[in-house]
Amino acid sequence: MARKISMRQAINEALDQEMARDPSVFVMGEDIVGGAGGMGEIDAWGGVLGVTKGLNAKYPGRLLDTPLSESAYIGAAVGAAACGMRPVAELMFLDFMGVCFDQIFNQAAKFRYMFGGKAETPVVIRAMVGAGFRAAAQHSQMLTPLFVHIPGLKVVCPSNAYDAKGLLIQSIRDNDPVIFCEHKNLYGEETDVPAESYAIPFGEANVVRDGKHATIVTYGMMVHRAMEAAATLAKQGVECEVIDLRTLSPIDWDTVIDSAERTGHVVCVDEAHPRCSIAADVSAMITQECFKALKGPIQMVTAPHTPVPFSPVLEDLYIPSADAIAKAVKKSMAH
């Protein structure tokens, strides 16, 4: 049955149900149990934001608290996946992936290709992304474009609890390495989520609002900002179609191109920096595929090309706002 739960609970439920279904699924990461040996408290924390809380008691021995060495445990997870397990490794903040580039980019992403299709690497790397959490420049980046650039990786970034559960279950069942990006400001967002398990296929965007005048293409927390902008514009008689990409690699070009062809005005919204971003990628593809359908220049609304500021005032300015998105729609439609 469906009930309203938060994205945090939805992710916990996905891990729980997949661990119950498949004994080869296990979870590893920093403080996901509660900090072994820390005052003798087991299962106290469930990760820094409580996502894995309760799982250790239910699946003893299948949640591994690791040393604070991403290089070591992400490598171990990749190795375990290559040997037939289905590890879910929690990288805590995606910003930390710098020390495990080789394990992800050169190993996990390459095994299937370099072993002639004979090797599979069903590893999921979960990590927090995004700004707005007052966590400063090293814990707030939206680094999705870096992973999308690498063939062999799948990249997922849900915008709500329903999608988070179904996409995480799909990620765990998928036979390729998946980078699962969780926006830290969405953990508390609640939606109707079925208690049963279910999988959402990769490469299927979700049209979260229908509209005929303009298309807003985005993902993650920006879906909520885009919906805010669309609601404001609707009052002024402008109907926006809002596309939540859900998975960035693979990406659902059909839905994006189809909508762009119908509306002729496109705004690409991305919380990442502008250069080589998802927004830039989507803009380029639309221009290539349906240039003649465009009635105005494609607009990009992104974070600026600067580190995420620690000053709350500046951080709020850094994140693309609903107002900026609405202005971009109007700018395209002015043509």
Next chain:
Amino acid sequence: MSDQRIVPIVMPKWGLSMKEGKVTGWLLENGSPINPGDAILEVETDKIAGAVEAHESGVLRRRVGEPDTIYPVKSLLGVIADPSVPEEEIDAFVSSFVTPSADDDEAEQGPKFEFAETASGKLRYAKRGSGGETVILIHGFGGDLDNWLFNIDALGEAATVYALDLPGHGQSAKALDKPGLGALTVAVTNFMKTVGIDSAHLVGHSMGGAIAMHMAASDPDKVDSLTLICSAGLGPEIGTYVDSYVAAQGRKDLKSVLEQLFADKSLVSRQLVDDVLKYKRLDGVEPLLKDLAASLFAGQTQQDQPGARLASGNAPPALVIWGKQDEVIPSAHAQKLPGAKVVVFDDAGHMVFMEKASDVNALIKAHIAGS
């Protein structure tokens, strides 16, 4: 408020999950005479659109609900009153109207739905009303008890009404041994045993009609009467619906499949498509639907026609209802059950009980009362 001459028109509650609805337009002008059953205004929910109908006669004195505006369930949308009631009294009625909270509603009517642990697994059901006769509503292939959103409350005024989710459907268990008409019928029998129903008036839609007939043929004491709505089990022909429903993977595919269900294609809302897609993606649903389709409708042919087994003798009184524009099962099948009362609606499709809800409700009530 207690003035009997003034009757409020309120936002209806269509279905278990409806909390609010949007007024899309008025069908009558201020001052229009109104008779019971007249469609007064149109309302759209996130699931479906429909007309609000009058239960009383009088004159439409005041249109309160504004088009394109969303109102909570039970909000005042208009006022019906006798022409003799002065305008000031109507003003006073409108300004003093208090919308009852939706929570009161649940307290009055009991829980929206419950679960029964049956020998065929855990089955979800809804119960309405407390009348002497018992009615069971059985949905079709890929449906669930929410399909009866326009019917369950109206029928509950006249009888004790149950609607269940069949195994593999809605929120019932997604597993069934030897999936097929036999197992589904046993599941309904097990449901009756668990909730304590000896016999009931069975109202079946599509595959649910085949289940009802199968039970009437094999276990006649359990069936007081039959209402068969665009029913399976009356002939071999069936359209592409079942196969394409099972095959549809994305929203776009599914939308065109669901459009086969209605004469008015605009009734297939984004929410309806989303809900069905979410249901189809639950673990276990797709394999079970495939097995059911293979058992019941292999090769685009109805494999079992329990209607033929009913023709001989002691069949219960039967009412057959069809939408002439049914694209799933041909409406010609309406004529295949000898002795049944047959009503075919010209401008309705496979979901005739949604598209012609108040007419269908009246037919079922009369059928139950007469049998």
